[in-house]
Amino acid sequence: MKIHAEMETLLRQGLANHVIARRLHTSPAKVQAARVALGLPNLALGPKGAASLEDLFSARTEPVAGGHLRWTGTVTRDGANKLRWRGGNYSAHAVAFRIRTGRDPVGRARTSCEMPRCVAPAHVSDQTERIRDNAIFNALIGGLQ
Ligand SMILES: [Zn+2]
Incomplete structure:
Protein backbone atom coordinates (compact mmCIF):
# COMPACT_ATOMS: atom_id res chain seq x y z
CA MET A 1 0.00 0.00 0.00
CA ALA A 44 -5.92 5.15 23.05
CA LEU A 45 -9.26 5.94 24.61
CA GLY A 46 -10.42 9.43 23.78
CA PRO A 47 -11.61 12.11 26.15
CA LYS A 48 -14.94 10.40 26.78
CA GLY A 49 -13.40 6.99 27.43
CA ALA A 50 -10.68 7.84 29.92
CA ALA A 51 -11.74 7.72 33.56
CA SER A 52 -9.28 10.42 34.55
CA LEU A 53 -6.79 12.82 33.08
CA GLU A 54 -4.02 10.68 34.54
CA ASP A 55 -5.41 7.57 32.82
CA LEU A 56 -5.51 9.41 29.52
CA PHE A 57 -1.94 10.59 30.08
CA SER A 58 -0.80 7.01 30.72
CA ALA A 59 -2.58 5.78 27.60
CA ARG A 60 -0.71 8.34 25.51
CA THR A 61 2.79 7.54 26.72
CA GLU A 62 5.22 4.68 26.29
CA PRO A 63 8.25 3.82 28.42
CA VAL A 64 11.71 4.29 26.97
CA ALA A 65 14.95 2.75 28.28
CA GLY A 66 16.48 4.84 31.05
CA GLY A 67 13.21 5.53 32.84
CA HIS A 68 12.07 8.03 30.23
CA LEU A 69 8.53 8.34 28.94
CA ARG A 70 7.78 9.18 25.32
CA TRP A 71 4.64 11.14 24.50
CA THR A 72 2.56 9.37 21.82
CA GLY A 73 -0.36 11.79 21.90
CA THR A 74 -0.99 15.05 20.12
CA VAL A 75 1.89 17.41 19.46
CA THR A 76 0.92 20.96 18.58
CA ARG A 77 2.49 22.86 15.69
CA ASP A 78 4.79 24.65 18.16
CA GLY A 79 5.98 21.29 19.53
CA ALA A 80 4.02 21.12 22.78
CA ASN A 81 2.66 17.79 24.03
CA LYS A 82 -1.04 18.30 24.58
CA LEU A 83 -4.09 16.33 25.61
CA ARG A 84 -7.77 17.13 25.68
CA TRP A 85 -9.96 15.75 28.40
CA ARG A 86 -13.58 16.62 29.15
CA GLY A 87 -13.45 19.81 27.13
CA GLY A 88 -10.18 21.05 28.62
CA ASN A 89 -6.74 21.39 27.03
CA TYR A 90 -3.82 20.21 29.12
CA SER A 91 -0.07 20.21 28.79
CA ALA A 92 1.28 16.66 29.11
CA HIS A 93 4.20 18.09 31.10
CA ALA A 94 1.84 19.78 33.55
CA VAL A 95 -0.09 16.52 34.01
CA ALA A 96 3.18 14.60 34.53
CA PHE A 97 4.25 17.18 37.10
CA ARG A 98 0.91 16.89 38.94
CA ILE A 99 1.18 13.06 38.99
CA ARG A 100 4.49 13.30 40.85
CA THR A 101 3.84 16.25 43.13
CA GLY A 102 0.07 16.40 43.59
CA ARG A 103 0.04 20.09 42.71
CA ASP A 104 -0.10 22.26 39.62
CA PRO A 105 3.25 23.52 38.32
CA VAL A 106 4.38 27.08 38.98
CA GLY A 107 5.25 28.55 35.61
CA ARG A 108 5.82 26.05 32.82
CA ALA A 109 6.48 22.39 33.54
CA ARG A 110 9.43 21.28 31.40
CA THR A 111 11.54 18.22 30.73
CA SER A 112 14.52 18.15 33.10
CA CYS A 113 16.33 15.06 31.73
CA GLU A 114 18.42 14.61 28.59
CA MET A 115 15.63 13.09 26.46
CA PRO A 116 13.88 15.84 24.49
CA ARG A 117 10.21 16.24 25.44
CA CYS A 118 10.35 13.34 27.95
CA VAL A 119 7.19 13.32 30.10
CA ALA A 120 8.27 10.90 32.84
CA PRO A 121 6.83 12.48 36.01
CA ALA A 122 10.25 12.19 37.69
CA HIS A 123 11.84 13.99 34.71
CA VAL A 124 9.59 17.05 34.65
CA SER A 125 10.14 20.12 36.78
CA ASP A 126 8.40 23.44 37.31
CA GLN A 127 9.85 26.91 37.78
CA THR A 128 9.94 26.60 41.59
CA GLU A 129 11.96 23.38 41.40
CA ARG A 130 14.33 24.77 38.77
CA ILE A 131 15.07 27.83 40.92
CA ARG A 132 15.59 25.60 43.96
CA ASP A 133 17.82 23.15 42.06
CA ASN A 134 19.92 25.98 40.62
CA ALA A 135 20.38 27.42 44.11
CA ILE A 136 21.46 24.00 45.45
CA PHE A 137 23.81 23.53 42.49
CA ASN A 138 25.34 26.99 42.97
CA ALA A 139 25.75 26.38 46.71
CA LEU A 140 27.52 23.08 46.00
CA ILE A 141 29.79 24.64 43.39
CA GLY A 142 30.48 27.55 45.75
CA GLY A 143 31.32 25.07 48.50
CA LEU A 144 33.92 23.41 46.29
CA GLN A 145 35.82 26.64 45.67
ZN1 LIG B 1 13.38 11.45 30.88
Whole structure:
Protein backbone atom coordinates (compact mmCIF):
# COMPACT_ATOMS: atom_id res chain seq x y z
CA MET A 1 0.00 0.00 0.00
CA LYS A 2 1.39 3.39 -1.01
CA ILE A 3 1.05 5.90 1.79
CA HIS A 4 0.92 9.63 1.30
CA ALA A 5 4.05 11.08 2.95
CA GLU A 6 2.15 13.84 4.72
CA MET A 7 -0.39 11.31 6.02
CA GLU A 8 2.41 9.19 7.44
CA THR A 9 3.94 12.25 9.11
CA LEU A 10 0.62 13.19 10.70
CA LEU A 11 -0.02 9.60 11.81
CA ARG A 12 3.42 9.45 13.41
CA GLN A 13 2.68 12.74 15.18
CA GLY A 14 -0.19 10.95 16.92
CA LEU A 15 -3.10 12.79 15.36
CA ALA A 16 -6.51 11.13 15.23
CA ASN A 17 -7.80 9.63 11.96
CA HIS A 18 -10.62 12.16 11.60
CA VAL A 19 -8.24 15.08 12.16
CA ILE A 20 -5.83 13.79 9.49
CA ALA A 21 -8.71 13.03 7.12
CA ARG A 22 -10.03 16.57 7.46
CA ARG A 23 -6.59 18.09 6.96
CA LEU A 24 -5.78 16.02 3.87
CA HIS A 25 -9.30 16.02 2.42
CA THR A 26 -9.66 12.25 2.51
CA SER A 27 -11.74 9.73 4.47
CA PRO A 28 -11.01 8.48 8.00
CA ALA A 29 -11.21 4.92 6.60
CA LYS A 30 -8.26 5.61 4.28
CA VAL A 31 -6.30 7.08 7.18
CA GLN A 32 -7.10 4.00 9.27
CA ALA A 33 -5.92 1.74 6.43
CA ALA A 34 -2.63 3.66 6.31
CA ARG A 35 -2.33 3.40 10.11
CA VAL A 36 -2.70 -0.38 9.93
CA ALA A 37 -0.27 -0.63 6.98
CA LEU A 38 2.34 1.34 8.95
CA GLY A 39 1.83 -0.87 11.97
CA LEU A 40 0.88 2.12 14.13
CA PRO A 41 -1.43 1.47 17.08
CA ASN A 42 -4.89 2.96 17.25
CA LEU A 43 -5.10 5.97 19.48
CA ALA A 44 -5.92 5.15 23.05
CA LEU A 45 -9.26 5.94 24.61
CA GLY A 46 -10.42 9.43 23.78
CA PRO A 47 -11.61 12.11 26.15
CA LYS A 48 -14.94 10.40 26.78
CA GLY A 49 -13.40 6.99 27.43
CA ALA A 50 -10.68 7.84 29.92
CA ALA A 51 -11.74 7.72 33.56
CA SER A 52 -9.28 10.42 34.55
CA LEU A 53 -6.79 12.82 33.08
CA GLU A 54 -4.02 10.68 34.54
CA ASP A 55 -5.41 7.57 32.82
CA LEU A 56 -5.51 9.41 29.52
CA PHE A 57 -1.94 10.59 30.08
CA SER A 58 -0.80 7.01 30.72
CA ALA A 59 -2.58 5.78 27.60
CA ARG A 60 -0.71 8.34 25.51
CA THR A 61 2.79 7.54 26.72
CA GLU A 62 5.22 4.68 26.29
CA PRO A 63 8.25 3.82 28.42
CA VAL A 64 11.71 4.29 26.97
CA ALA A 65 14.95 2.75 28.28
CA GLY A 66 16.48 4.84 31.05
CA GLY A 67 13.21 5.53 32.84
CA HIS A 68 12.07 8.03 30.23
CA LEU A 69 8.53 8.34 28.94
CA ARG A 70 7.78 9.18 25.32
CA TRP A 71 4.64 11.14 24.50
CA THR A 72 2.56 9.37 21.82
CA GLY A 73 -0.36 11.79 21.90
CA THR A 74 -0.99 15.05 20.12
CA VAL A 75 1.89 17.41 19.46
CA THR A 76 0.92 20.96 18.58
CA ARG A 77 2.49 22.86 15.69
CA ASP A 78 4.79 24.65 18.16
CA GLY A 79 5.98 21.29 19.53
CA ALA A 80 4.02 21.12 22.78
CA ASN A 81 2.66 17.79 24.03
CA LYS A 82 -1.04 18.30 24.58
CA LEU A 83 -4.09 16.33 25.61
CA ARG A 84 -7.77 17.13 25.68
CA TRP A 85 -9.96 15.75 28.40
CA ARG A 86 -13.58 16.62 29.15
CA GLY A 87 -13.45 19.81 27.13
CA GLY A 88 -10.18 21.05 28.62
CA ASN A 89 -6.74 21.39 27.03
CA TYR A 90 -3.82 20.21 29.12
CA SER A 91 -0.07 20.21 28.79
CA ALA A 92 1.28 16.66 29.11
CA HIS A 93 4.20 18.09 31.10
CA ALA A 94 1.84 19.78 33.55
CA VAL A 95 -0.09 16.52 34.01
CA ALA A 96 3.18 14.60 34.53
CA PHE A 97 4.25 17.18 37.10
CA ARG A 98 0.91 16.89 38.94
CA ILE A 99 1.18 13.06 38.99
CA ARG A 100 4.49 13.30 40.85
CA THR A 101 3.84 16.25 43.13
CA GLY A 102 0.07 16.40 43.59
CA ARG A 103 0.04 20.09 42.71
CA ASP A 104 -0.10 22.26 39.62
CA PRO A 105 3.25 23.52 38.32
CA VAL A 106 4.38 27.08 38.98
CA GLY A 107 5.25 28.55 35.61
CA ARG A 108 5.82 26.05 32.82
CA ALA A 109 6.48 22.39 33.54
CA ARG A 110 9.43 21.28 31.40
CA THR A 111 11.54 18.22 30.73
CA SER A 112 14.52 18.15 33.10
CA CYS A 113 16.33 15.06 31.73
CA GLU A 114 18.42 14.61 28.59
CA MET A 115 15.63 13.09 26.46
CA PRO A 116 13.88 15.84 24.49
CA ARG A 117 10.21 16.24 25.44
CA CYS A 118 10.35 13.34 27.95
CA VAL A 119 7.19 13.32 30.10
CA ALA A 120 8.27 10.90 32.84
CA PRO A 121 6.83 12.48 36.01
CA ALA A 122 10.25 12.19 37.69
CA HIS A 123 11.84 13.99 34.71
CA VAL A 124 9.59 17.05 34.65
CA SER A 125 10.14 20.12 36.78
CA ASP A 126 8.40 23.44 37.31
CA GLN A 127 9.85 26.91 37.78
CA THR A 128 9.94 26.60 41.59
CA GLU A 129 11.96 23.38 41.40
CA ARG A 130 14.33 24.77 38.77
CA ILE A 131 15.07 27.83 40.92
CA ARG A 132 15.59 25.60 43.96
CA ASP A 133 17.82 23.15 42.06
CA ASN A 134 19.92 25.98 40.62
CA ALA A 135 20.38 27.42 44.11
CA ILE A 136 21.46 24.00 45.45
CA PHE A 137 23.81 23.53 42.49
CA ASN A 138 25.34 26.99 42.97
CA ALA A 139 25.75 26.38 46.71
CA LEU A 140 27.52 23.08 46.00
CA ILE A 141 29.79 24.64 43.39
CA GLY A 142 30.48 27.55 45.75
CA GLY A 143 31.32 25.07 48.50
CA LEU A 144 33.92 23.41 46.29
CA GLN A 145 35.82 26.64 45.67
ZN1 LIG B 1 13.38 11.45 30.88
